Amino acid sequence: MSPKTLYDKIWDAHVADEAEDGTCLLYIDRHLVHEVTSPQAFEGLRMTGRTVRAPDKTIAVPDHNVPTTLDRANAATMTEDSRVQVEALDTNAKEFGIHYYPVSDVRQGIVHIVGPEQGWTLPGMTVVCGDSHTATHGAFGALAHGIGTSEVEHVLATQTLIQRRAKNMKVEVTGKLRPGVTAKDITMSVIGKTGTAGGTGYVIEYCGEAIRDLSMEGRMTVCNMAIEGGARAGLIAPDEKTFAYCNGRPHAPKGAQWEAALTWWKTLYSDDDAHWDKVVTLKGEDIAPSVTWGTSPEDVLPITATVPAASDFTGGKVDAVQRSLDYMGLTAGMALSDIKIDTVFIGSCTNGRIEDLRAAAAILKGKKKKDGIRAMVVPGSGLVRAQAEEEGLAQIFIDAGFEWRMAGCSMCLAMNPDQLAPGERCAATSNRNFEGRQGRGGRTHLMSPQMAAAAAITGHLTDVREMM
Amino acid sequence: MDTFDKLSGIAAPLPLINIDTDMIIPKQFLKTIKRSGLGVNLFDEMRYDDDRNEIPTFVLNKPQYRESEILVAGENFGCGSSREHAPWAIKDFGIRCVIAPSYADIFYNNCFKNGILPVVLPQDQVDVLMKDAEKGSNARIEIDLEAQTITASDGEVFNFEVDAFKKHCLMNGLDDIGLTMEKVDSITSFENQASTARPWV
Numbered sequence: 213m214s215p216k217t218l219y220d221k222i223w224d225a226h227v228a229d230e231a232e233d234g235t236c237l238l239y240i241d242r243h244l245v246h247e248v249t250s251p252q253a254f255e256g257l258r259m260t261g262r263t264v265r266a267p268d269k270t271i272a273v274p275d276h277n278v279p280t281t282l283d284r285a286n287a288a289t290m291t292e293d294s295r296v297q298v299e300a301l302d303t304n305a306k307e308f309g310i311h312y313y314p315v316s317d318v319r320q321g322i323v324h325i326v327g328p329e330q331g332w333t334l335p336g337m338t339v340v341c342g343d344s345h346t347a348t349h350g351a352f353g354a355l356a357h358g359i360g361t362s363e364v365e366h367v368l369a370t371q372t373l374i375q376r377r378a379k380n381m382k383v384e385v386t387g388k389l390r391p392g393v394t395a396k397d398i399t400m401s402v403i404g405k406t407g408t409a410g411g412t413g414y415v416i417e418y419c420g421e422a423i424r425d426l427s428m429e430g431r432m433t434v435c436n437m438a439i440e441g442g443a444r445a446g447l448i449a450p451d452e453k454t455f456a457y458c459n460g461r462p463h464a465p466k467g468a469q470w471e472a473a474l475t476w477w478k479t480l481y482s483d484d485d486a487h488w489d490k491v492v493t494l495k496g497e498d499i500a501p502s503v504t505w506g507t508s509p510e511d512v513l514p515i516t517a518t519v520p521a522a523s524d525f526t527g528g529k530v531d532a533v534q535r536s537l538d539y540m541g542l543t544a545g546m547a548l549s550d551i552k553i554d555t556v557f558i559g560s561c562t563n564g565r566i567e568d569l570r571a572a573a574a575i576l577k578g579k580k581k582k583d584g585i586r587a588m589v590v591p592g593s594g595l596v597r598a599q600a601e602e603e604g605l606a607q608i609f610i611d612a613g614f615e616w617r618m619a620g621c622s623m624c625l626a627m628n629p630d631q632l633a634p635g636e637r638c639a640a641t642s643n644r645n646f647e648g649r650q651g652r653g654g655r656t657h658l659m660s661p662q663m664a665a666a667a668a669i670t671g672h673l674t675d676v677r678e679m680m
Numbered sequence: 681m682d683t684f685d686k687l688s689g690i691a692a693p694l695p696l697i698n699i700d701t702d703m704i705i706p707k708q709f710l711k712t713i714k715r716s717g718l719g720v721n722l723f724d725e726m727r728y729d730d731d732r733n734e735i736p737t738f739v740l741n742k743p744q745y746r747e748s749e750i751l752v753a754g755e756n757f758g759c760g761s762s763r764e765h766a767p768w769a770i771k772d773f774g775i776r777c778v779i780a781p782s783y784a785d786i787f788y789n790n791c792f793k794n795g796i797l798p799v800v801l802p803q804d805q806v807d808v809l810m811k812d813a814e815k816g817s818n819a820r821i822e823i824d825l826e827a828q829t830i831t832a833s834d835g836e837v838f839n840f841e842v843d844a845f846k847k848h849c850l851m852n853g854l855d856d857i858g859l860t861m862e863k864v865d866s867i868t869s870f871e872n873q874a875s876t877a878r879p880w881v
């Protein structure tokens with residue numbers, strides 16, 4: 213048998229039909245659904261008299277525009293249009309008989325956090341969701357695609373996706389990370405190196421010692437941002453850590469089925485002599501705590517650097533950088549660590565898991581945020597929230613002057629009331645620093661949870677290593 | 681779905697790279713449960729000021745570009761989220777074809793599902809068409825999907841590549857779901873085989 217990559221193996225196990233021109237029907241094992249990209253798809257089913265082919269493989273949770281304030285049980289906290297969208301999901305979930313975690317359920321949270329937490333996401337699966345950060349699930353060695361609403365409808369109706377095989381890209385991160393450097397710094401540094409279109413047409417497999425050393429939470433952070441590098445999906449081969457994470461989750465297999473699953477999962481790795489269409493290598497030791505300075509995730513630099521000038525770039529990037537600097541209100545040559553912030557946002561499907569909250573709390577313990585700064589922690593799920601309370605992390609955040617919120621997407625994309633005002637500058641642990649992403653005119657600097665915590669204390673972008 | 685065959689129209693130049701989905705349609709407009717009506721909010725934050733007045737310098741607000749049916753843009757167009765609201769807004773505005781050196785994957789796919797043709801051309805050819813587009817309503821650009829050609833206003837012809845299956849669906853306005861439903865037997869037999877091989881799924 214010819215050697216295969218991990219991607220090839222999962223792909224081959226899921227092709228339900230292949231046309232002569234290579235267009236395939238890829239069978240989908242898990243379909244995750246949220247309230248923003250699904251109403252039109254369910255409406256489409258209704259209009260054509262179609263049903264959900266595999267409701268037991270379909271899981272829905274509202275996350276994007278649910279309020280995260282403590283009084284959210286009161287429907288009045290939601291704007292009319294948000295409420296309509298969430299209610300549409302309530303109705304659709306019930307009508308089509310799919311698994312559902314409503315806002316009132318403690319298991320509710322960001323769809324990409326809930327899936328793995330509940331054991332819906334398992335190695336070797338195909339997972340889709342009408343959301344680009346579906347790449348997150350690749351951390352389990354699952355092939356996870358973000359899809360549009362027409363494709364959501366297609367998967368609902370047929371449990372398949374029309375796809376062509378992508379190319380294979382290997383991103384190897386060798387050696388050990390230095391103290392203060394996290395999974396977020398790895399994934400941002402990779403994008404800094406490859407650019408936001410560097411992965412277009414590829415599925416990325418992340419490997420190497422620094423990746424293997426990451427926890428499952430860290431691996432999810434890495435794969436989460438594969439899409440920011442343009443890739444169709446990100447993958448990490450499953451190993452003992454993966455199996456340990458999955459074992460005992462509510463929807464993970466049990467007993468003999470677990471053993472059977474494990475036997476197959478252990479074959480899920482790229483063969484030694486597999487073919488790679490593109491290879492990128494980073495040294496773990498070279499990665500520094502990083503921040504973004506512009507309005508594209510590729511605009512990333514170590515915290516010790518200075519703001520670049522448009523003239524440092526070539527091609528279309530010259531104008532883009534000038535536009536970014538104007539938008540961000542920054543001047544070339546200023547130290548990144550001199551950039552003052554107004555707001556700190558810790559949360560999102562990139563960094564809203566328990567390990568992220570632990571890391572931020574470790575920096576904040578016994579300290580206070582700087583006066584005048586608005587700071588909030590939004591746990592990725594109700595269960596993360598409960599665990600953080602049990603571990604005493606919530607109290608650390610509250611004592612440091614942070615708002616301790618309910619689970620949801622919140623200020624990652626500001627569809628709910630959690631938004632930046634024009635010109636307001638935010639240290640954020642989310643994944644996109646696009647213009648207006650966190651609110652019209654808002655300015656976003658992406659970083660790790662510990663870097664965001666450090667910035668909250670000093671009031672400016674800060675090298676967390678100085679606090680460790 | 682609308683069919684796409686030939687198009688001759690005004691092209692709006694948008695010479696920016698990495699035009700992301702938040703620029704195309706900001707999230708406050710994702711709260712709709714319909715597909716239509718998003719055209720007025722296309723490029724909303726570039727198009728309107730804080731008081732909702734049109735910003736006259738933005739290309740689609742200029743008189744000669746208000747009827748644009750084509751958009752010429754920089755590389756990595758449509759990067760960011762999977763929101764199909766982006767192509768819905770583009771289509772609702774009246775744009776049926778985007779020309780750029782490259783696209784983000786999900787956006788590219790989403791276009792075909794909505795009767796929009798995303799054309800990929802090398803940067804130097806996009807540059808020529810960008811210049812052409814800058815001439816405004818004097819310069820109609822012609823697109824022929826069947827022949828896979830774009831003709832600039834001075835008659836220069838560029839050939840482009842497009843996936844044969846996607847082209848077929850777009851030209852005939854075919855509904856993907858209907859086509860896939862015809863293969864339901866393959867799906868069922870795959871399900872049977874997979875439930876034996878991986879019963880835990």
Ligand code: SF4
Nearest residue numbers: 345560561621624625
């Ligand atoms: S947290 Fe942000 S990136 Fe993640 S699913 Fe929600 S909106 Fe999307």
